[in-house]
Amino acid sequence: MDKEPLYVRIAFTLEKQIRSGGWKIGEKLPSLRTICTEYGVSMNTSIQAYLELERKGMIESRPKSGFFVSNSCQYRLTIPTISQPSPLAGLLDTEALIKKVHDSLVDPSMINLSVGIPDERLLPVAKLNKELVNAMRSLQGSGTAYEDTQGNLKLRKNIARWAFAWEGGLTAEDIVSTSGAINALFYCLMATTKHGDTIAVESPAYFGILQLAKSLGLKIMELPTHPITGIEPDALKKVLPKINACVLVSNFSNPLGSCMPEENKIAVVRMLTEQGIPLIEDDLYGDLYFGTARPKPCKAFDSEGIVLWCGSMSKTLAPGYRVGWVAPGKFKEQVIQLKLTHAISSTSITQEVIANFLENGRYENHLRSMRRTLQGNCLNFIRTIGENFPKNTKVNRPQGGFTLWLEMDKKKDTSVLYDKALRHRISIAPGRIFTLQNQFQNCLRLNYGSIWNESVKQALEKLGHLVKGMR
Structure with missing residues (x-):
């Protein structure tokens, strides 16, 4: 502070x-x-x-x-209920609906409230462009040569240095660069599981994790999840004999926005360590906190190397650069071998650009500004939802990240709402894409990573009107 x-x-x-x-x-x-x-x-x-x-x-x-x-500063909407997924692995297919949501991204006339990425106006594009030129001048072959498979050394050093903010104690040798966080998750799942294994995830869970696990032939067990504190440790304890790995977004989860308390993180790492079960941790949003300090990831409490800590710059600097990483603990050699097999190396020039930007305090200055904007956006979204949506609408209270999770009357189907909103050039993410079970049809995720303006405000007002009109 x-x-x-x-x-x-x-x-x-x-x-x-x-x-x-x-x-x-x-x-x-x-x-x-x-x-x-x-x-x-x-x-x-x-x-x-x-x-x-x-x-x-x-x-x-x-x-x-x-x-x-302000009369609206304490507009109180109830938080969503704790999810209660079935203890059985889910089978629901949502790929067609996910594709519909992603297809709307290419339309510049759309008010995008669906996909959790920052508006490009929140990104330091001019500074990144300058570093792009510098990278071409400094790299061998202007960036056309292969990098070491483990990744750009300068990038890995700066990621390790940045991890000191949460007492990470990492070195460059602990980190492997990847093509974004989803690529890091892919290597981690490949390194820790085999076809037919079962993984535990939050519920609701980021649809990319669900799709990735399905593509690898894994069974998915969704855990009860609190909208503020994340997964219930007791629920995880009950399924330990049935799972081979666990995948969590411990800080400001997507889509629920929950952040696990430190004591819960310690308890989860302890019980997984005792059972020898790896924890794949997606910490994409940890730097986008609204409080006075960054919350520690589960990796901070890992003494045996069972936590594979994944991150990227897709949510804070450059989604299209696809620069990510993993600190895979005791699975490091497996991850490096998988990367060699599937990619040989990461993109040289974008790694160098990000590595340079992380130096000299520029990243922290950028994050401060971005966090203030996102927190303001979040409050504006919640206020506008409270003023325009049905009174029984429930909304989470994220303390960081990009996403709001809305729960409405059970009779409201947000897949139908998606089609109605699309006709008004508004894109949302229906709740059904964040599960493989028959749940969350009355929920939706909104991305507040845009610039707050009259168009966004009117889009939310229109959404509220559409919800009220649904029978």
Whole structure:
């Protein structure tokens, strides 16, 4: 938190006071001069702090009157229920629906609320372009040569250095670069399972993980999952004799947005270690936290090398660069051999670009700005949903990441809603694609990684109108 600008720290303090009830809805906040005096800051810093709160929808300004706690800042919608999947492996086929959702991405006229990637306007494109030129100048053959199979050394060093933020204790030798996180997950599943094995996943789970596991002939057991705290450790304990591996998105899961408490992560790693069951951890969203510190991944509590920690820059820097990695623990040699067999090496030039960008503090500066934007977007989405969707709509409360998970009346079918929304040039992700069981038909995922503007606001209002009109 000390690295944050002073106005952000003041805004964060006031936000906590508002959320705890210290300031009531409609109550007038201290004047700008009072903030200057109380915090010993300039008028400009006070103004920036209030603008930050206004951007998040926490307060509103009234001409000649001052700043007041917004009526909508504490709009309370119930959180979704804990999932209760069947203890049997799922068989439902959702590939046709997933393809429909992905096909809408190529249409520039579409308001994309479906796929969990950042709007390109949130990315440092100009700086990446500059590093692209530098990479062509510095790399052998301007980047046309093969990299070492384990991956670009500079990239691996910087990923290991970045992991010190969560006390990772990794070195460049612990890391293997991949073509994005899904490629890392593929190598991990190949290294730890065989055809016919059973893996445990969250429910709902990212559809890419479900598709990947199915393509490898694996059985999938979905676990009960809380929308705030993630999988239930006791539920995992019950199925340990039946599973060969576990795949979790422990920090700000996709699509539910849950973040496992540290004690749960420790418990999960301990029980899997005792049984010799590998944990494949997808930590794509860990850097996109809204609090004061990055949550640790399960890998931070792994003493025996059973956690295969996967990540990428697809959600924070450059989705199209396909730069990812895995710290595979005791499965390192198997992963390197699989990469050699399936890819020989990763793309030289994009690895070099990302490696260069990770140096000199630029990545942290970019993340600070991105996190503030995403948190503001999240609050704006929740407020607009509360004002326009049916009153019994349930919404998660993510503390990071990109996604909102909505649960509606059981009679609402979001696959039908998807087709209705598409006719209005709005793309959503129906809940049914995040499971292989007969569940979540009344749920949907929304991506708030766009730029908040009037078009997005109107799209959400239209969605609420469409939901209300469904019989």
